[in-house]
Amino acid sequence: MANRQPSSQVEDQDSQPSSSGYPLEVTVNEESPGPSAPWAGCSSPPQRPGCKRKRSVAFREEEEEGEPATEAQDTWVVESLSGLKMKLKRQRVSSVLPEHHEVFNRMLEDPVIRKFLVWDKNLEVSDKYLLSMVIAYFSRAGLFSWQFQRIHFFIALYVANDMEEDNQAPKQAIFSFLYGKNRSQRPLFHKLRLQFIRSMGWNARVTREECEQIQAFDPELWVWGRDRALLP
Numbered sequence: 001m002a003n004r005q006p007s008s009q010v011e012d013q014d015s016q017p018s019s020s021g022y023p024l025e026v027t028v029n030e031e032s033p034g035p036s037a038p039w040a041g042c043s044s045p046p047q048r049p050g051c052k053r054k055r056s057v058a059f060r061e062e063e064e065e066g067e068p069a070t071e072a073q074d075t076w077v078v079e080s081l082s083g084l085k086m087k088l089k090r091q092r093v094s095s096v097l098p099e100h101h102e103v104f105n106r107m108l109e110d111p112v113i114r115k116f117l118v119w120d121k122n123l124e125v126s127d128k129y130l131l132s133m134v135i136a137y138f139s140r141a142g143l144f145s146w147q148f149q150r151i152h153f154f155i156a157l158y159v160a161n162d163m164e165e166d167n168q169a170p171k172q173a174i175f176s177f178l179y180g181k182n183r184s185q186r187p188l189f190h191k192l193r194l195q196f197i198r199s200m201g202w203n204a205r206v207t208r209e210e211c212e213q214i215q216a217f218d219p220e221l222w223v224w225g226r227d228r229a230l231l232p
Contacts, residue, residue, distance in 0.1 A: 096139040096210075101217055103145050104135045107153045108223065116154075116177045117223070124170040125161055128226045132211035133160035140200040154178055155189070155196050163204050 107113055120126045137156040138148065154174050161171040179185045197204055215224045 096135055096214055096217070098217075099145050100135055100138045101214075103138055103148045104131075104153075105218075105221070107148070107150070110150050110153070112150060112177055113153055116173070117226075119173070119177075120170070123226050123228050123231065124167065125165075125173065126157060126226065127228050128215060128224045129208070129211050130157060130160045130164060131223050131226065132214040133157075133163070133206045135214050136206045136210060137196070137200060137204070140203060141196060142199050151178070151189075151192065152196070155193050158189075158193060159197060159204055160206075163206070 108117075117126055134153060134156040137159065138152070141152070143152075154177070158171055158174055161168065165171070175183075175186055175189070178189070215221075218224075
């Protein structure tokens with residue numbers, strides 16, 4: 001996973017002058033940027049002043065589907081200086097906010113999620129890059145922090161595996177941890193998965209660079225030690 005470049009698709013269903021007074025020549029280098037039941041126990045907090053509309057505990061209502069998801073912005077940074085020449089490169093600035101990290105950290109305290117991470121000892125479904133994508137998806141989904149529930153973690157992780165993994169079999173364990181042997185809830189899960197992707201504006205691609213920016217926010221967080229390259 002450490003060398004993975006996100007590229008696959010989601011499955012169908014499921015200038016300043018120089019000190020010398022001469023103009024500074026700028027060369028632009030456009031580089032591609034780097035990589036329980038649903039909703040149970042969720043209650044709405046008191047309506048706060050300034051809130052323009054009330055959002056569903058699940059995903060945004062159908063009339064909101066046309067709203068674009070928040071995306072990472074690009075910025076230009078100096079890559080090198082050579083005499084009067086300056087080389088720039090485009091760098092992706094993550095749209096992930098501290099509140100999205102807080103939501104993710106709260107999820108890590110959920111007993112079912114903790115049990116799932118312990119089960120995935122070979123990191124087939126939940127290595128550090130896949131977990132970074134979960135946080136990226138939280139930032140794009142357009143939900144308030146208090147709306148995120150256990151189901152969102154597993155849906156985001158499922159979508160991350162759809163995007164990045166060739167072996168799709170291990171992710172089926174998600175259903176076991178959510179529903180046990182009850183297969184009747186799987187269609188609902190896939191319906192919610194599609195709603196989640198739609199809420200992100202169908203943008204499920206996360207670059208390696210953004211994953212590493214997410215990990216750098218709190219580098220001591222224990223899940224960032226889930227590196228396949230370190231497995232014996």
